[in-house]
C-alpha cells in the first residue's frame with residue numbers, strides 16, 4: 306500500500322502519525338463450502354492471514370504504525386512481551402530484523418505445545434534477544450538496561466498499533482463499495498489484548514459501516530474485558546483527535562464479547578475449537594490455530610447453527626497462513642541448547658517433527 310486509507314480520509318493525520326508500508330490489501334471472499342455445510346449462502350472471510358508474504362495475521366497491520374513510530378523517535382531496540390508461543394513476538398522479531406531494529410522479547414508461560422517449541426526456536430532464528438518471565442510483566446531491569454528502547458505492549462494493542470485496525474476498516478469499506486462483499490451483519494474476530502476489536506469498533510463508526518463486531522475472548526478475563534476495549538478506544542480516539550479536527554465525536558457502546566469458547570486457559574485446546582479448525586481445513590483448506598481463530602470460528606459456527614442466521618457474516622481471519630517451513634526446516638531440535646538457559650525446560654521432550 307502506498308499510504309494508509311486512513312490518511313486519505315483524514316489528510317491531517319499524515320504529518321503527525323508515522324507509518325511505513327508492510328502489508329498489502331487482503332482479499333474478502335465467500336466461504337462457499339463451509340457455508341453450505343452450515344446451511345448459509347452468506348458466510349464470508351477477510352483474509353488477514355495473508356497481510357504480508359513474510360508473515361500474515363493481524364500483527365503486521367499494527368506493526369506498520371508501531372515500527373514507524375519507533376523509527377521516527379529514533380528508538381532502538383524494540384522490546385515487547387507475549388506468551389511463549391506469541392504470534393505478536395514472532396511478527397515483531399521478523400519485521401524488526403527486516404527493518405534493521407534489534408528486538409528483545411519477554412516471554413511468559415502458556416501450555417507447552419509443538420507450536421510453542423517451534424516458536425521459541427524461531428524467535429532465536431530471527432535473532433530476537435529472549436527473556437523468560439513466569440507471569441506477564443515487563444522486566445523493569447531490562448527497560449533500564451536499554452534506556453533508548455521502544456516498548457510495544459502485549460499484542461501491539463496501544464493507541465499507535467490500534468490505528469492498523471482503524472485503517473483496516475476503511476479497507477473493508479472500500480471492498481463493500483466495490484461490491485466485493487455485502488455489508489456484514491456481524492463480524493466475528495478473536496479478542497486477545499483488544500487492539501483488533503478496538504480498532505474495528507472505531508473504524509466502523511468512522512467509515513459508517515452498519516455492522517456489529519463480536520469479539521470472542523481467548524485470553525483470561527483478568528487480562529481483557531469490555532472495559533479494557535473501551536479504554537483502548539477512548540485513548541486511540543483522543544490520539545486521533547489531537548492530530549485531526551475532522552475526527553467526529555463517537556458514541557462508544559460496550560463491546561459485544563463472547564466468553565464461552567475460551568476453555569479456561571490461554572492456549573488450551575478445546576473440543577469446539579479443534580472441530581472448527583478441522584472444518585475450516587476440510588471445507589476451505591484454510592489453516593486456523595487452536596488458540597485464537599479456532600475458538601473464534603467455533604463461536605461463529607455456534608451462532609449460525611443456533612440462530613439459523615442467513616444474513617452476511619464475516620469471519621476476520623487474524624492468524625498467519627504464510628508457510629514458515631522454509632525457516633522451520635532449517636531448525637534442529639538441538640538448537641534449543643543455544644537458547645537462554647531459562648527456556649531449556651520447555652525442550653525436555655521433542656513435541657514437533659521437523660520438515661512437517
Ligand SMILES: Cc1ncc(COP(=O)(O)O)c(C=O)c1O
Pocket residue numbers: 362363392393459460462495496497498499500501502594597598623624625
Ligand atoms: C492469531 C491471533 N488472532 C487474534 C489475536 C488477538 O488480537 P488482539 O490482541 O488485537 O486482541 C492475536 C493476538 O495475539 C493473534 O495472535
